[in-house]
Amino acid sequence: MSGTIALVGNPNSGKTTVFNALTGSNQHVGNWPGVTVERKEGQVRYEGKLYTIVDLPGTYSLGAFSEDEVVAREFILTGNPDVVINVIDATNIERNLYLTTQLLEMGANVVVALNMVDEAEAQKIAVDEKALARRLGAQVIPTVANRRKGMDHLMRAVAETIDAPQNGVVRLSYGQPIDAKLAELEGFLLAGDLAYPPGWLAVKLLEGDEYARKIVRENGSLQASKEFDRVFRELAAHEDDLQLEIVDRRYKLVSEITRDAVQRPGVAIQ
Ligand SMILES: Nc1nc2c(ncn2[C@@H]2O[C@H](COP(=O)(O)OP(=O)(O)OP(=O)(O)O)[C@@H](O)[C@H]2O)c(=O)[nH]1
Ligand SMILES: [Mg+2]
Structure with a gap:
């Protein structure tokens, strides 16, 4: 086994679509222990290596306000994923990035799947992926998950980020005191x-x-x-x-x- 990947993102950002595109039929569904939240796990093969991927429930934040948030953050913090794919909706970047900053603050090893770039393009929203990657200190890969676009590139970024973790660039300052x-x-x-x-x-x-x-x-x-x-x-x-x-x-x-x-x-x- 070459690593565990967690899929995290706002509701409706396309996590399950990415999960399905990466795993094909190689997946099974269960429940997280003690809660009614569904747990989807699958396997991805990329360049001769096998990865386990876990589809986490959609959340806007990683506080303790709902079972979904707690399940997601517990897995990120104590499930030891080697990398977190943060699926963000390119038509709604500002709202989606709130969660991203929390992931980085947790010290998660993040790769951003900038999903729904087809929709963003249709709405004439231009995203400078390089600027985004620089500010976040994480790779940003454009994807159109429902057409399986960008999946190879995404897995390449995952493999690279496992080999050379990129976390720690965003250090939030909250000012004094x-x-x-x-x-x-x-x-x-x-x-x-x-x-x-x-x-x-x-x-x-x-x-x-x-x-x-x-x-x-x-x-x-x-x-x-x-x-x-x-x-x-x-x-x-x-x-x-x-x-x-x-x-x-x-x-x-x-x-x-x-x-x-x-x-x-x-x-x-x-
Ligand atoms: N246009 C477009 N639609 C997409 C893309 N990716 C996913 N979708 C669609 O967006 C909708 C939501 O996708 P899901 O994969 O269910 O989103 P999710 O993040 O798993 O949602 P929750 O599990 O409810 O949090 C579905 O109708 C997908 O077909 C994309 O890149 N472009
Ligand atoms: Mg889903």
């Missing part, structure tokens, strides 16, 4: 030897993510630390303003990247 708080939290979390990236957990804790808090609260070595009570008291005190600021920063980054890489008809270049 949030960045300082995050660094402090990250230091605290490092002592816990957790199964989750400390940088990602720190952001989720500041966002007030209940699930992230549970992970930290139940960690034995963190509980035993002197810092433990103080950290949680501070989190509770700052919750609301930090949450808004963090989401706002992410949206700003996404709209900046979109401005760099996408031209819509009737929107003048500045």
Whole structure:
């Protein structure tokens, strides 16, 4: 086996179409343990190597608001996929990139399938793939999944990205005082030897993510630390303003990247 691929993207972006185009009939359907969410897994052969590919439920975000989001993010964080194919809808890049920034923040090894480029072309939306790739620090491959266009190129990018991981280019800054708080939290979390990236957990804790808090609260070595009570008291005190600021920063980054890489008809270049 040469690696595991996770397919992630907004609802209706074309994940299952990509999955079917890559796997053919080589797939089976089950359920994720403990939830009613469908689990599709298949096999892809590319250049003599065999890959397992998992079709994750469609989500706009990777918080803890729905079973779908939790299933997707748990698999990305603890299922150890070697690469995440983020399927994005080329006619709706700004909305789709919100999820992309979260994937990069998790430290996922991302390849972007820029899907529905046929539709984008019909709507005269011009996407500068190179600019997008540069800003994201990930390969961006145009695809038309329902016509199987771009699938070979996509698998080549997957193989290359497994061999030479490209993550870590997008490092979001949330400005002060949030960045300082995050660094402090990250230091605290490092002592816990957790199964989750400390940088990602720190952001989720500041966002007030209940699930992230549970992970930290139940960690034995963190509980035993002197810092433990103080950290949680501070989190509770700052919750609301930090949450808004963090989401706002992410949206700003996404709209900046979109401005760099996408031209819509009737929107003048500045
Ligand atoms: N024009 C066009 N249509 C596409 C393309 N890829 C997929 N579609 C169509 O878009 C619709 C949604 O595709 P799906 O593959 O079901 O999307 P999904 O991301 O799996 O959706 P959820 O599982 O609901 O999140 C289907 O009708 C596909 O045939 C494409 O590249 N171009
Ligand atoms: Mg689907």
